[in-house]
Amino acid sequence: MHTKENSCCCSFEDYKMTTEWLLNQTNHRPKVAVICGSALGLLADGATNKQTFRYQDIPNFPVSTVPGHEGCLVFGTIEDTSCVFMKGHFHLCEGYSLCQVTFPVRIFKLMGVECLLVTNASGGICPDFKVGDIMIIKDHINLPGFAGQHPLCGPNDERFGIRFPCMSDAYSKDLRTLVLDVGSELNCSRFIRTGVYCMVSGPNFETIAEARMLLTLGCDSVGKTRGDRRMCFCLSDVTR
């Protein structure tokens, strides 16, 4: 590992070592990865044939320090699809670098994952939103990225993707439509929204002036996660 400021702290060999360690312990070959945000670890409970690894037992893996983040990786099957779930994830405000925060995403890419779903808690900015609404992200504003806090800064390893990835279709329209259709089937449309998410570093919640500013900038919700993972995964040129 190297420590050059503002660049990735993990080498390709670190990612490869963790990936091989996991694939040697499980027969699962996940095609879908689900990063479960605060209190949504239960998303993994519906899977069958589960195999669980605590983060502290996985080489190079960070550990969760935030309440509501259990800290384990669960492999399992949903219908016929092999999936991997992160029960708990990592945030900048825990003191992790963005390289550490996004570490698992690159492991998923090396495992052959083709579709990444991320859930997270967030605060509503759009005045039409109500407490408890679910927002499907159609685009994001990465505020820390404006200040150089970006997981793709530093030397680019082409094995993970190109130097200057395009972000104009970061959140798959097909998947967003699918969620809306399934939500409608389940009679949940009244609390499913679509909007622009703004990532901030936290740990404090935004001030009233900041919330006003975010509204002016076109944000519908704000939270401490998300865009960084999406960017890392976008890099990998895979189906989303």
Ligand SMILES: O=P(O)(O)O[C@@H]1C[C@H](O)[C@@H](CO)O1
């Ligand atoms: O769902 P995430 O993990 O993004 O939620 C963040 C971190 C804390 O758990 C929570 C504080 O409300 O927001």
Ligand SMILES: Nc1nc2[nH]cnc2c(=O)[nH]1
């Ligand atoms: N208002 C608000 N709620 C959140 N829930 C999780 N993160 C946030 C945040 O940054 N702001």
